[in-house]
Every structure is written in C-alpha cells, then in structure tokens.
Amino acid sequence: MSGKRVSTGIKGLDQVLGGGYPENSMNVIMGSPGAGKSILAEQMAFTNATKERPAMYLTTFSEPLEKFIVNSQSYSFFDAGKVGVEVLYEDLGLPIREKGYAELPALLTEFLTARHPQILVIDSFKALSELAKTPEESRLVLFDVATLLANYDCTAVFVGEYSSDAMTELPIFAIADSILSLRRHGRNGNDQRFLCVEKLRGSFSAPGLHAFSITSEGIEVFPRLLTPLSFTSYSAPSLQKVSTGVRGLDPLVENGFWRGSTTLVAGPTGAGKSMLSLQFLQQGALAGEPGLYVGFQENPVQLGRITTGFGWDMKKLEKKEVFEFMYRSPVEMQLDEVAARIFDRVQEGKVKRIVIDALGDLKRRSLDENRFADYIYSLTQWFALKEVTCLMTYELEELFEFHSITGEEISNMADNVLLLRFTPEASMARTLRVVKTRGAAHDQREHLLELSRKGVSVGKPWKESRQSRM
Amino acid sequence: MTSAEAAGPARTKHHVLALVVERNLIVQRLERFFLEKAGYEVEFASDGVSALARAKELRPAILVTEILVPRMDGLTLCRLLKSLPETREIVVLVFSHLEAEGRAMEAGADAFLRKPLSEEPLVEILGRLVARHQQILREKK
Numbered sequence: 001m002s003g004k005r006v007s008t009g010i011k012g013l014d015q016v017l018g019g020g021y022p023e024n025s026m027n028v029i030m031g032s033p034g035a036g037k038s039i040l041a042e043q044m045a046f047t048n049a050t051k052e053r054p055a056m057y058l059t060t061f062s063e064p065l066e067k068f069i070v071n072s073q074s075y076s077f078f079d080a081g082k083v084g085v086e087v088l089y090e091d092l093g094l095p096i097r098e099k100g101y102a103e104l105p106a107l108l109t110e111f112l113t114a115r116h117p118q119i120l121v122i123d124s125f126k127a128l129s130e131l132a133k134t135p136e137e138s139r140l141v142l143f144d145v146a147t148l149l150a151n152y153d154c155t156a157v158f159v160g161e162y163s164s165d166a167m168t169e170l171p172i173f174a175i176a177d178s179i180l181s182l183r184r185h186g187r188n189g190n191d192q193r194f195l196c197v198e199k200l201r202g203s204f205s206a207p208g209l210h211a212f213s214i215t216s217e218g219i220e221v222f223p224r225l226l227t228p229l230s231f232t233s234y235s236a237p238s239l240q241k242v243s244t245g246v247r248g249l250d251p252l253v254e255n256g257f258w259r260g261s262t263t264l265v266a267g268p269t270g271a272g273k274s275m276l277s278l279q280f281l282q283q284g285a286l287a288g289e290p291g292l293y294v295g296f297q298e299n300p301v302q303l304g305r306i307t308t309g310f311g312w313d314m315k316k317l318e319k320k321e322v323f324e325f326m327y328r329s330p331v332e333m334q335l336d337e338v339a340a341r342i343f344d345r346v347q348e349g350k351v352k353r354i355v356i357d358a359l360g361d362l363k364r365r366s367l368d369e370n371r372f373a374d375y376i377y378s379l380t381q382w383f384a385l386k387e388v389t390c391l392m393t394y395e396l397e398e399l400f401e402f403h404s405i406t407g408e409e410i411s412n413m414a415d416n417v418l419l420l421r422f423t424p425e426a427s428m429a430r431t432l433r434v435v436k437t438r439g440a441a442h443d444q445r446e447h448l449l450e451l452s453r454k455g456v457s458v459g460k461p462w463k464e465s466r467q468s469r470m
Numbered sequence: 471m472t473s474a475e476a477a478g479p480a481r482t483k484h485h486v487l488a489l490v491v492e493r494n495l496i497v498q499r500l501e502r503f504f505l506e507k508a509g510y511e512v513e514f515a516s517d518g519v520s521a522l523a524r525a526k527e528l529r530p531a532i533l534v535t536e537i538l539v540p541r542m543d544g545l546t547l548c549r550l551l552k553s554l555p556e557t558r559e560i561v562v563l564v565f566s567h568l569e570a571e572g573r574a575m576e577a578g579a580d581a582f583l584r585k586p587l588s589e590e591p592l593v594e595i596l597g598r599l600v601a602r603h604q605q606i607l608r609e610k611k
Contacts (some may be wrong), residue, residue, distance in 0.1 A: 024586050105496055113503040116589060144496050150567075151497045152590035 006119070006155045008040070009047025009077065012212070012221030012340070015198060018204040021157075021178060025201075026149050028125075030162040033180030033465040036193065036214050037159045038068070039075065040182070041121045044157065046077045048119050049086035055119035058092035061131075062124035062161065077218045088115055092122065101131040105144040112152050119155055125172070126160030139171050146175045159207045167198065170264045177201040183209075185367050192334055192367060195221065211336030222340035225378040228385045239262055242353075242389050245283025246276055248458030249432070252447065254440040257416060260387040261438070262380040264411055265357075267420025272430050272449050272456055273393040274298070275306075276420075277355040279455045280391050282312050284353040285322035291353035292345055293323070294338065296330045296361035303327075310455050324351075335366045339375050346386050354383065358393040358409060358435060373410070380413050415439070420449060423462060431462045486600055487489040487511045489520040489528060489560075491535035491544060500587060501534075508593045518542025522550055525557050531603045532596060536585075537566040537574075545570075552578035559606050561599045565592075 005020035014020045021027055021044075029037045036184050045055035059065045069089060072078045083089065094280040095107055109118070120129065132138035149156045158172065164181065167173045179198040184191060197205040241256035250256045253413040257263055265273045274295075281291035295303065303325060307314045317323035324345075328338055345351045356362070359376070366372035376392075383390045394410065411417050415438040422428045428448040448459035488510045490546055492498050498514050505512045513528060515521035517540040523581050533551065535544035542550075544564055551557040564574035564582045571582040580602060 087538065106499075107502075109496070109499055113507075147494055148496050148500065151494075151586050152500060153586040 004135075005127070007044075007047055009043045010040070010219050010221050012210070012223050013040075013219070014196070015223045016195070016206045016210050016221060017178075017200065018206075021155055022201075022203060023155060024150070024153060025177035026156045026175065027144060027158065027177040027178040027180065029157060029159050029180045029182065030166075032163075033062075033161055034182070035182035035184065036212070036219055037161075037182055038063075038072075038123055040121060040180075040219050041157050041159050042075070043077050045087050045119050046079060046082065049082060050118075051086055052116075053118035054086050054088050054115060055121070056088045056090065056115055056117040057123065058090050058111070058122045059126055059248060060093040060096070060122065061127040065089060068123075074216065075218050076216055088117070092128065096128060100127070100143055102137060104128070104141050105148055108145060108148055112148070112154065116235070117154055119157070120149070121157045121159065123159035125158035128441060129172070142171055142175060164350045178205075182212075186461055187251055192336075196224070211334055211340075213334065213337065220337075222334070222336040224336065225339050225343055225375055227378045227381045227383075242289070243283065243287070245280045246456050246458060252434050252443040252458065253416060253437050254442065257389055258439060259389055260384040261415035262383055262390045262413065263416040263418060264392055264414035265418045265420065266393060266396055266411075268396050268422065271420035271422060271431075273395070273420055273449055274357050275451060275456045276418075276432075277357055277365055277391045277393055278303075278307060278312075281323060281353055281355055282307070282317070282455075284312070284460060285317045285320075286391075288322065289352040290350055291324070291355070292326060292342070292351045294326045294328075294342060294354065294356045296328055296333060296358065299327055299329075300325055303336060305443075306381045309385070310453065312455075321350075330361045330365065333361070333365050335362050335372065335375060338362065338380060338442055342379065346382055346388055347438060349386065351388055354388055355361065356390070356392045358395050360395050373413075377413050383447075411436070416442075429462070432458055482495060485511065485563070486532065486603075487513065487530040488532040488534055488596070489513050489521065489524055489530040491515050491518065491533070491539050491547065493517060493536075493539055504587065504589050504592060505596075507589075508596065510596070516540070518544065518547040521547055522557075525551060525560060526554075529557075530560060532563060532599050533560050534563045534565050534596075537564060537568050537570060545573060548577040548579050555556060559603070559610065561606070562601045563595060563599055 004023040006023050007020040029040060029460045031037050042057065045057055049055035053284055057391050073080065096104060097276055129138055132141060145146055145235045173179060178200045181198050183194050185194060194209040195212055196209050208224045210224050212219055240259045242259050243256045244250055265276060267273050278293065280291055284291050300305065314323055326341065363372050417435040419433045419435050421431055423431055431446045432449040433446040445461040447461050449456050488505055489511060490501055492501060492514060493516045502512050513524065514525045519541040521535065535547055536542040544566065548562050548564060551560055551562060561580040565585060566581045567585045569584065574582040580599055583591060583595050
C-alpha cells in the first residue's frame with residue numbers, strides 16, 4: 001500500500017479513516033442487512049470512477065443485479081449517465097455458478113485486465129464465498145484473490161453480512177487491510193446508526209463509534225467528537241471579558257464572561273433561560289460578534305414570534321451573517337449530528353457566541369449517558385480553544401428549590417453557573433443567582449430577573465429569598 | 471463468455487523479448503496480459519537463479535524483476551547481470567512492492583518502478599528501456 005488515500009466520497013468517513021481508504025488496499029464493510037453497506041460502497045464507486053479508470057461493482061447472490069440497480073437510483077449520487085462507462089456493474093454470481101468458486105481469481109483477473117478498474121467492489125463477498133466446497137478451498141481462493149489485488153493498482157471493497165463473531169473465525173478478516181463495521185442501536189424507538197473502524201492496517205483511524213445517517217443524498221458520517229490536543233493559552237484574547245448582553249448581569253460576574261468560557265443557565269420552564277440566552281446572542285451580534293443559536297424546542301417561526309415581540313430584528317441580523325439559527329426537531333435529532341454541525345461551525349471560525357438550548361433535549365437523544373457527558377466536555381474544550389463564548393441551558397423540574405442542577409457533571413464542566421427560579425414567596429417573581437464563576441469573583445446574592453418588552457435585565461437583590469438564607 | 475474475455479488484449483508484436491522474474495502464477499498471468507498487450511514477447515522465471523540461467527540463454531532485451539524472489543533476490547540478480555559480459559547489455563527494471571529505488575540503482579538497475587501494477591506507467595517505462603537497449607546495441611557496433 002502506498003501512503004496515498006482514496007476518498008470514500010463521504011467527508012466524515014474520510015476523516016474517520018485518516019483521509020480515506022489507503023490506496024491499493026483490500027477492505028471489508030460488514031454489517032447486518034439494511035445497515036447501509038451497499039450504499040457506502042456505491043457512493044465510493046461513483047465518487048472515484050472515471051472513464052479511463054472506472055469502478056467495477058460486482059454483485060453476487062445477496063440481491064439480483066436488476067433489483068440492485070433499481071434501488072440504487074433513489075440516491076442523488078447515482079448518475080445513470082455514468083453506468084456502463086465509468087461505473088461498471090457486472091453479475092459475478094453467474095460465471096461463478098457456472099465455473100465454480102475456485103475460478104474466482106481467474107475471473108477477477110479477466111475483469112482487471114479488460115476494464116482496468118481503480119475501484120473493485122464485490123457485494124456480497126460473504127454470499128459468494130459460501131459457494132466454496134470446503135473451508136480449505138475458501139481460504140486458498142481468498143489467498144489468491146488477495147495476492148492478485150495486492151499486485152494490481154486498484155482499491156477493493158468486499159461487502160458482507162458478517163456478524164462480529166465472524167471476525168475471529170473467517171480468514172478474510174485477517175487478510176483485509178481494513179474492516180468497517182456498520183451497526184444499528186436502538187432504545188425506545190430511538191434507532192440510531194453507528195460505524196466503527198475495527199481494523200485499519202498501518203495507519204491512523206479515529207477510535208470509537210461514529211454516528212451516521214442515510215438520506216436521499218446517501219450516507220453522511222458524523223465523526224465522534226474528540227477533545228482538542230492543545231489548550232487555549234492564557235493570553236489575550238482569552239483573558240478578555242465579553243459582555244453578557246443582559247443589563248445588570250455583567251457586574252455580578254466581574255464585568256462579563258471570560259471569552260471562550262461556557263456558562264450553564266439552569267432553571268425551570270418559563271424562568272427566562274431562552275430569553276436570556278437569545279439576548280446574549282442578539283447583543284453580541286449588534287456588537288459585531290456572530291452568534292449561533294442551536295435550539296430543539298421552538299421552530300424558526302415560533303422563535304421569530306418571540307424575538308419580534310421584543311423588537312429584535314433577527315432576520316436582519318441573519319442577513320448580515322451575525323446570527324444563525326440551527327433548529328433540530330427533538331424527535332429526529334441525533335446527538336452526534338448536532339455536535340458535528342456545531343463543531344464544523346466552530347472550526348470555520350465564523351462564530352464567536354453559541355447558545356445550546358437545551359441540554360436536556362440532547363441528553364434524551366443520547367443512547368449512552370457517558371457519551372453525552374463526553375460530548376459536552378469535548379465541545380466546551382473546543383469552544384475554549386477557538387475562543388467561542390457559550391451559553392447552555394438546562395431545564396430543571398423543580399420550580400422553587402433545587403437539590404442538584406444536573407446529573408451529568410455538566411455544572412462541573414461549565415465555567416459559570418446561573419440558577420434561575422421562581423419565588424413562591426412573592427407572586428412567582430423570577431430570580432437569578434450566580435452559583436459559580438471560574439477565575440473571577442461573583443455576587444452570590446439572588447437577584448430579581450425582570451422580563452419586559454425590551455428584553456431581560458437583572459434587578460435588585462432578592463433579600464427575602466429562602467435559598468439566599470440557606 | 472464474459473465481457474472481460476471478449477475484450478482481450480490488443481496485441482501489436484514488435485519482437486522485443488521481456489524476461490520477467492515473478493514467483494506467483496497469478497501475478498505472472500496479470501503481467502503477461504499487460505506486457506503482451508503492449509507488444510512484448512514474454513518469458514517468465516520463477517526465481518533468481520533460474521532467471522540468471524534463462525537470461526544467459528535467451529538474451530532478452532529487458533529483464534523485469536521483483537526484489538522478493540526465491541533463491542536469489544532481484545538486486546543480486548541485477549548485480550550479476552550487469553557484471554557478466556554476456557548479459558550486461560540487458561536492461562533491467564526492478565519492479566517491486568519495496569520502496570527501494572536507491573538500492574536498485576546502486577545494484578545497477580536501469581529503472582525502478584513501485585508495485586502495484588498500473589498499466590500506463592509500466593508501458594511507459596518499458597518503452598524508455600527499449601530505446602535505451604537499442605542505444606546500447608548501436609554503441610556496441
């Protein structure tokens with residue numbers, strides 16, 4: 001194998017594989033039926049195929065060729081004009097059925113010499129290899145195929161409905177240069193797809209499970225978020241303060257938040273979390289700091305009603321590209337996808353303020369609580385490195401008193417924690433208290449939080465508060 | 471008949487003999503196809519010792535060798551070919567999976583090409599080696 005890489009045609013998967021498949025490698029894509037194996041292999045074929053060096057897609061016994069092509073046409077990457085010219089489909093099952101499995105190396109040699117493909121896909125190789133008369137024949141034929149492919153300039157993909165148990169039993173997993181496993185995980189109807197690089201010979205791959213989705217565009221992969229390898233330096237501008245945008249709040253946290261810090265805004269429904277966060281973005285945008293609002297509850301129309309009610313022209317800010325609204329329905333939303341899209345925006349360097357509203361929605365769509373906490377930690381580290389100041393809201397069930405802010409150590413990860421609540425003692429007034437600030441002094445008293453037609457502001461200390469006496 | 475069989479190699483013989491040292495029959499089949507398609511007459515040896523004997527016997531214009539061949543490695547073979555009066559005019563292409571261009575040139579090879587086999591660079595380099603061989607023969611006269 002050379003050091004060069006062959007793109008899979010899927011940006012996120014190329015990242016996971018360290019740039020794509022190694023050139024001239026022999027790769028296995030495994031998974032149960034319906035996992036997305038063939039879509040992935042076809043996407044790769046259409047991405048790389050040229051007239052001079054086409055991609056050969058050899059079907060076997062998992063699906064008739066005709067049916068296979070009919071199904072493939074529903075994806076946007078499938079270009080019918082390329083079929084027969086750049087992407088060559090052949091039924092490998094037919095000649096193997098006539099001549100026997102032992103003839104596979106000779107048949108592949110004919111395909112390679114006649115068509116000079118740079119990509120060779122056999123789908124399904126598992127179904128084909130089941131025609132071997134003995135395990136010995138299976139192993140020897142596979143060895144010859146591997147020898148052939150190692151000596152010819154093409155990158156091969158063997159698709160198969162293998163289970164994870166097969167990895168310790170079948171010789172193809174020892175011979176293959178890479179093994180990519182596609183899986184589905186579900187809980188309470190929350191069905192999500194993940195892929196994992198089980199093996200990648202002689203090169204780096206991103207560890208762990210990476211989420212992916214299948215749409216009419218094909219496969220999109222969302223690489224698992226890892227913490228940055230470097231940390232922010234303690235120098236300007238990381239030692240700058242940014243205004244919270246909320247009148248009366250800056251003095252409570254020593255003139256604003258540190259740039260690149262993360263603030264958790266926790267409180268019950270209706271306490272003013274979203275309003276405070278939106279105002280943080282709106283005021284930031286007016287000061288020239290582009291902001292991103294990631295929301296899972298209010299759709300764009302509902303959010304527009306709220307902001308218009310305060311006289312904020314968010315459409316104008318969107319046109320100026322200093323405000324962006326990223327809405328995801330909490331029903332279809334996937335933690336990995338949201339994290340990946342936020343990460344992309346941060347990497348682009350066009351965002352200086354971010355609001356995630358609310359963490360609970362993300363948590364509910366996570367299949368693993370540790371994974372959720374890991375994601376939030378990684379994101380906050382990236383925010384710090386890229387000097388993006390973040391507010392994350394978290395909804396608490398209790399209206400008046402709180403025993404714990406979150407169960408996921410999120411409050412430990414946050415640089416600042418603002419606690420919002422209602423006071424039953426005074427006609428359900430809203431209050432705000434700064435529970436924690438990292439690297440700054442803060443006013444520990446509970447203050448009134450006032451909502452008016454102009455937005456949110458922090459008022460006088462709430463001396464009668466039960467919690468402030470505790 | 472498959473479409474691959476139907477296509478077949480387009481052969482234009484120009485009577486240049488290439489001796490290829492390759493131990494694996496499957497790879498031999500692959501190399502034969504592309505060399506014959508490019509118009510070469512092709513003979514094979516499956517190890518370094520028999521390659522040396524065949525080279526003395528056949529006097530090919532070109533010898534193509536992998537480094538990793540049995541009994542005598544391709545670089546030793548190359549050194550011997552270049553040291554013997556009866557074989558030194560044979561042009562040698564070291565065609566290997568190993569990244570060993572420097573070692574091949576030190577051993578006296580006329581060219582080095584890294585595997586895997588890709589038709590265009592192989593045919594192009596063989597064309598240059600044929601021209602070099604013809605020049606050697608002219609200079610000898």
